[in-house]
Amino acid sequence: MSLRTAQRASLVDQVIDQLKEQITSGTWPMNAKIPTETVLAEQLGVGRNTVREAVRALTHAGLLECRQGDGTYVRATSELSGAMLRRLRQAEQLEIFEVRRALEVESARLAATRRTDEDIQRIEAALAERDQAWELDDPDFFVEADLAFHMAVAHATHNLVLIDLYEDFSAALRASITAAGTSLNKSYIPHDAIARAIAAGDASAAERAGHACMEHILIALTES
Template sequence: MTLRTARRSSLVDQVIDQLKGEIAAGAWGLGAKIPPEPTLSETLGVGRNTVREAVRALTHAGLLECRQGDGTYVRATSELSGAVRRRLRTAELLEILEVRRALETEAARLAAGRRTPADVARIERALARCEELAGGDDRGAFVEADLDFHMAVAEATHNRVLIELYRDFGEALRASITAAVDRLDQVAVPHASLAEAVVAGDAEAAERATLVCLDAVCRSLDGVPPG
């Protein structure tokens, strides 16, 4: 960990900032159990009441989840992600896919004009993973590969706001898509055409390929019409 001894007057706020920093940096991944209260108190050099207040604040914000008798776990990586996750619990799958369509079509268009050789390499690795898992029995792994592929495209935009939005939305999206994965025809999702368009620098083709990709998802899910 990279936690430092707290010295500012607002100890609770500083502890909150440091815990949020550890979560955002990936020191404690999504679903991970954070160190117990005594450990955090000793590491930060503050009282246990200060740690308890900070954890309570982050729990209220949706970043942490306290499980009685078990410990405290990372529930989201940012306040936005926590808020989106809470909202998506009651959202219809069609609503979720419509938002995904808006984010991913713009991401594809921008990525086609801004991708670097490193971005291309990551997109191609993610595509290979999707193709490897398509049609297999491990549908959960396919969902992860699918989201990683689209995250690679989003990161190729080099738009920090869009990347952060997609990362936060992707965490919430994962649960919704996983819930429907038994009905998803993985082979029908044409990731390759999107990758080819981005690599070729063709923004219009990348946008069209994204729409085709998401329409394939919609068609394979009962009751969800394509846009």
Template sequence: MPLATTRRTGLVDQVIGQLRDAIAQGEWPVGQRIPTETALAETLGVGRNTVREAIRALSHSGLLEVRQGDGTYVRATSEVSGAVRRLCGSELREVLQVRRSLEVEGARLAATARSDEDLARLTELLDARDRAQNENSHEDFVRADTEFHFMVVHCGHNRLLTELYRGLTETVTASVAATSYDHLTERVAIGHRGLLTAIADRDPARAAAEAGGFLDQLLLREESGSPRPQG
């Protein structure tokens, strides 16, 4: 999205808002360097100091990372995701623990509150996940698996829980990518048909157990030191 010239009141807040929107809408993907302060100042019609303050604020909130002598890079697409990245870093075990807390409750709520349309969408995503596994398509598998887990939480129709989980999108995607490589290549993928069936049967206790069970397997694998691909 093109950046628009700001008004002359509350300049820093306006620049923060525009940069945050640009990041959220994918103008600059995670890991990409954003334009220089000079370029942004010219585009927005403000001074470099205003841009510098806005970048500093977004850096503190975890959306941007300033690398001295190199530039400023996108670190996350939301403050929640940025906070998780700062707290967890590359500690996969901690990410899985946080996912377990949210996804178990999400599955419990989904079994109670899901609609027929929700169930149809869950089935579509799980079918796509299984196809990707059978075809050894790691990228498609990661995408479908991440979307499936988000949809489970969404099916609970708790807006706060859904938005909290949405804020973890990059972190969840990274954890799926890190934990799915071995079981894709070795054909020992952790399945989710039991979870889908429990939600379809409106059985909250079984849905919670299914959601917690597969994450417990991933945690055990991580704690046992199973090798994962590097890079």
């Protein structure tokens, strides 16, 4: 997706809309470093001050993060996610995981009744990658792989609202886990039972497995 030369009228608003489009479309993915003010100004055909104002607005909205001496990075993929990030900075880890538990237990239950063969393959592939990340003893990789597994489960629900909500929450949760150094990497919590129950189409078993998984996580948090 290429940037378009900005037209007249409210240049700042137009630039905000175009930069936001780069983020929400995935052209600039999570944690990506965006082009410099100079480059953006040239691409958009506007002054650097206009770009600076637009970036400042998106930073305030939580979509971008300016790192002194480094550059500007994508912090969230939607304004909802940005709002969640701001709220979760003030939340306790226990509160965050209680909300995550509600989302993931219901996701597992719905996925068991709606999953397709392709969904099962994606869930099993994500589970294998999660196990691999644990074996490699790579905390950052493991956090990403763990979230990818639960995202695959969420997609298997085929509930677009739930998927969007979980994607936004995952962006906020990822930042929270990384910032906290996460105690979860100290305790391996198998997710095989969730995957098996979903593949078998057993909603009750999937719900129980999802609940058990999240209870283990909460115990790990309270004991850390």
